[in-house]
Amino acid sequence: MVFPDGTHAVDDVSFDVRPGEFVSVVGPSGCGKSTLLRIASGLERHTSGECEVDRSSLGYIFQDATLLPWRTVRRNVELNAELQGMPKEERAAKVEQAIKLVSLTGHENKYPKQLSGGMKMRCSVARSLVLNPKVFLFDEPFGALDEITRENLNDELIRLFQSERFAGVFITHSIAEAVFLSTRVIVMSARPGRIVADYQVPFAFPRVHDLRYDAAFAELSGKISHDLKGSHS
Amino acid sequence: MSEATDGITSAVAAVEANQRRRSGEAWWKVFLPPVVMFGAVIGVWYFVSYVMMDERRRGIALPPPHEIVDKALLVWHPKKGIRPILEAMLTTGRVALIGLLIAVVLGMTTAIVMNLSKSLERAIFPYAVVIQTLPILALVPIIQLWFGFALTSRVLVCVLIAIFPIITNTLFGLQSADRMHHDLFTLNRTSRFTRLWKMELPGAMPAIFTGLRIAAGGSVIGAIVGDFFFRKGEIGIGRLIDNYSKDLRVEEAFLAAGVSSLFGIIIFVFFGWLSNRALRNWHDSARGRT
Numbered sequence: 034m035v036f037p038d039g040t041h042a043v044d045d046v047s048f049d050v051r052p053g054e055f056v057s058v059v060g061p062s063g064c065g066k067s068t069l070l071r072i073a074s075g076l077e078r079h080t081s082g083e084c085e086v087d088r089s090s091l092g093y094i095f096q097d098a099t100l101l102p103w104r105t106v107r108r109n110v111e112l113n114a115e116l117q118g119m120p121k122e123e124r125a126a127k128v129e130q131a132i133k134l135v136s137l138t139g140h141e142n143k144y145p146k147q148l149s150g151g152m153k154m155r156c157s158v159a160r161s162l163v164l165n166p167k168v169f170l171f172d173e174p175f176g177a178l179d180e181i182t183r184e185n186l187n188d189e190l191i192r193l194f195q196s197e198r199f200a201g202v203f204i205t206h207s208i209a210e211a212v213f214l215s216t217r218v219i220v221m222s223a224r225p226g227r228i229v230a231d232y233q234v235p236f237a238f239p240r241v242h243d244l245r246y247d248a249a250f251a252e253l254s255g256k257i258s259h260d261l262k263g264s265h266s
Numbered sequence: 267m268s269e270a271t272d273g274i275t276s277a278v279a280a281v282e283a284n285q286r287r288r289s290g291e292a293w294w295k296v297f298l299p300p301v302v303m304f305g306a307v308i309g310v311w312y313f314v315s316y317v318m319m320d321e322r323r324r325g326i327a328l329p330p331p332h333e334i335v336d337k338a339l340l341v342w343h344p345k346k347g348i349r350p351i352l353e354a355m356l357t358t359g360r361v362a363l364i365g366l367l368i369a370v371v372l373g374m375t376t377a378i379v380m381n382l383s384k385s386l387e388r389a390i391f392p393y394a395v396v397i398q399t400l401p402i403l404a405l406v407p408i409i410q411l412w413f414g415f416a417l418t419s420r421v422l423v424c425v426l427i428a429i430f431p432i433i434t435n436t437l438f439g440l441q442s443a444d445r446m447h448h449d450l451f452t453l454n455r456t457s458r459f460t461r462l463w464k465m466e467l468p469g470a471m472p473a474i475f476t477g478l479r480i481a482a483g484g485s486v487i488g489a490i491v492g493d494f495f496f497r498k499g500e501i502g503i504g505r506l507i508d509n510y511s512k513d514l515r516v517e518e519a520f521l522a523a524g525v526s527s528l529f530g531i532i533i534f535v536f537f538g539w540l541s542n543r544a545l546r547n548w549h550d551s552a553r554g555r556t
Contacts, residue, residue: 146550
């Protein structure tokens with residue numbers, strides 16, 4: 034991917050994601066992780082190579098919650114479905130269900146400025162869940178949250194992944210987050226981003242919070258950390 | 267350890283007390299300052315009127331407040347006192363509001379068109395600036411020629427003054443939409459119109475209300491200025507002030523000026539209230555529940 038200003042963002046990156054897979058991409062800042070996602074979602078056009086993504090029902094989570102501040106939680110969760118023309122009754126039922134899935138029941142009539150950072154992100158996730166996404170793309174969604182909130186949201190996301198069975202691609206800076214959530218972790222080098230390592234994550238589902246303190250978890254995290262260091266120099 | 271927690275507890279208590287004080291301030295703290303200030307202004311007025319002027323000038327240049335009340339405010343007569351003033355204010359107010367309404371419709375439409383593409387913005391913007399910088403005085407003969415001397419021309423003056431802040435503020439609001447919000451709408455393959463209606467316009471509301479407030483004040487001034495130049499038809503407050511000062515009906519001239527500025531204040535407060543009400547749920551500029 035080469036931008037008009039000559040920035041060479043990603044180079045020779047190739048991978049497949051199958052249904053039931055959750056792939057995390059980790060890499061140093063500016064290595065083109067987000068560009069990868071923007072290409073996958075169709076927001077950006079690639080300058081060379083191929084990209085095939087089933088975009089019929091696509092979930093996309095931005096770095097910010099990107100809620101519309103003049104809409105309540107319910108109306109925000111409704112937005113994607115509304116814009117894609119889902120009939121009203123069907124929409125209402127799905128919105129209700131999605132709000133329940135992200136544990137925001139009881140907050141439906143609040144405005145974004147009344148929500149905490151974590152709650153805003155849940156709302157954002159619910160907005161995509163309404164579409165029953167087959168492919169779910171995450172662009173460093175929890176980067177701005179504190180550690181405790183982030184771990185809680187990770188625990189919930191992994192539950193959602195198991196119940197909703199989407200194919201996930203997750204961009205992050207956090208190695209622990211990547212290992213905990215994923216079935217596979219791809220490590221990228223600095224710009225132009227290339228794949229330097231590709232790990233299958235062997236831990237069985239359902240994964241629980243305490244997996245993070247497992248020795249095997251620490252070992253894999255260490256390897257990835259080492260790869261990142263190596264790619265940096 | 268316990269000393270530290272005590273410190274924190276008392277700090278928390280202090281913050282809470284501070285919040286309580288701010289939310290439920292004592293009534294005299296709210297009302298006393300403006301009342302004292304008003305008293306001081308009246309005092310200075312009397313001082314200038316009685317101490318700095320002799321009797322002959324007092325009646326012409328600055329009559330004391332109680333004479334304005336006696337000779338103008340409390341006189342209820344079809345040709346004298348407050349009645350013709352209120353009637354003229356009504357006329358001027360109507361002109362100002364019609365002008366404002368037209369400016370809002372035309373100005374917002376223009377801004378929306380300018381927001382469609384950078385080329386359109388570049389093409390149209392110079393004309394918006396021209397409207398803003400042309401002195402009304404220079405336009406008076408042309409307006410007279412085209413639209414005559416009656417109310418239509420006065421409304422036009424209001425539109426000319428009010429439209430620029432509406433255009434610029436609406437455009438600014440539309441263009442400050444978040445890039446990620448645009449991406450979100452792109453992902454949903456929304457039409458240009460849906461993007462405008464569901465994202466850009468609601469997001470621009472705070473800026474539009476700011477423009478509206480400026481435009482409303484400008485429109486009132488425009489209507490009063492228009493009264494001076496376009497004298498056919500119902501008499502407006504601007505012309506009335508002019509007439510009264512020429513006829514040396516000083517008390518009534520002062521009252522008319524006071525009434526017109528009061529009208530301006532009411533308009534300003536009204537649009538502030540409206541903006542607060544419309545945005546209180548989501549925008550930081552508006553005080554509301556959090």
